[in-house]
Amino acid sequence: MTRIFSGIKPTGHMTLGNYLGAVRQWVAADQEPDDALFCVVDLHALTVEHEPARVRRLSRQAATLLIAAGLDPRRCTLFVQSHVDEHTRLAYLLECTATDGELRRMIQYREKAAKAQAAGDGVRLSLLTYPVLMAADILAYGAGEVPVGDDQRQHVELTRDLAVRFNQRYGHTFTVPQATHPAVAARVMDLQDPTSKMGKSHENGAGIVYLLDEPEVVRRKVMRAVTDSGDGAVVHDRETRPGVANLLDILAACTGGDPAALAEGYSGYGALKRDVADAVVELLRPLRQRHAELAADPAQVDEVLREGAERARGLARPVVDRAYEAIGLLRP
Ligand code: TYM
DSSP: OOOOEEEESSSOOOBBIIIIIIHHHHSSSSTTTTEEEEOOOOOGGGGOOOHHHHHHHHHHHHHHHHHHHTTTTSSSSSGGGGHHHHHHHHHHHHHHTTTTHHHOOOOHHHHHHHHHTTTTTOOOHHHHHHHHHHHHHHTTTTTTTTEEGGGGGGHHHHHHHHHHHHHHOOOSSOOEEEEESSSOOOSSSSHHHHHHHTTTSSSSSSOOOOOTTOOOHHHHHHHHHHOOOOOOOOOOTTOOOOOHHHHHHHHHHHHHHHHHHHHTSSSSSSHHHHHHHHHHHHHHHHHHHHHHHHTTTTHHHHHHHHHHHHHHHHHHHHHHHHHHHHEEEEOO
């Protein structure tokens, strides 16, 4: 069975983009504890300006939401990255495998570094090395598949390059993983700015649906979504009508239809928005309920994370030890 690994950063409240682009695929995967690993990647949250208490709070909230979304702790391994030292141990060896040039080419680095500079903040060195830590997350477990949204394509590509390079130089050590993306909604766009990704930390929350938004808030955000000027026709064209295409993608992802075919059923934006709002509210209803139950007992979630970290450590340690040996380090 192909082992799958994926992760989510606790940098903000979880969004509909995270859910449709990634988390839903995790829940749908056939799960066995050793073959499905899902990680709250808290170390990645430290690469940009952060508030310590908030990162801690969002880490537990992310784990709680993942269980609420349907990850069954008996059938997968759910854990927090910083609980398993093997990630940072391996990241150093991969820093000795990656080059400065290939990291500076990463699109997300360039965007986030520009944003940090514009805000007058220094660019943390860890922002540059972030994709190497991400590669370590994946390679430490010999994962074959990485279910992610479209924006992680380049990072998984780098992970593959590093695995191949390491294997060629030092002997076969790592499985070369592959990214998988959902057929629709691999890139959910901001409702107010449909040419940019719906991201946890976008400045303006009005275009972002958070999984824990109240139903009225979800409805308001969807009804106020920016649609395209022009003749008001509902067609699925991401180039010329990104706002409408995004709504159709969301509807298709929620109801299981095809976005272009769904477009034919609408003659105006109002009805489309109402159906999208209903579909999203219904999709999130059970998740919100389950989250409320779980959040009342944080000790239960902490216990899941403790057991998950223990299992993850057991899987990662032999792989990382092998890499230490292969690269030429004298072992104790
Ligand atoms: P993060 O935390 O930004 O996002 C978590 C997952 O959600 C997907 N996603 C989206 N999909 C569709 N539309 C959107 N608007 C949208 N926004 C986010 C992301 O593609 C991702 O799959 N670097 C990763 C975290 C990470 C990781 C890993 C992932 C660290 N190590 C190892 C996989 C394997 C990130 O920043 O995801």
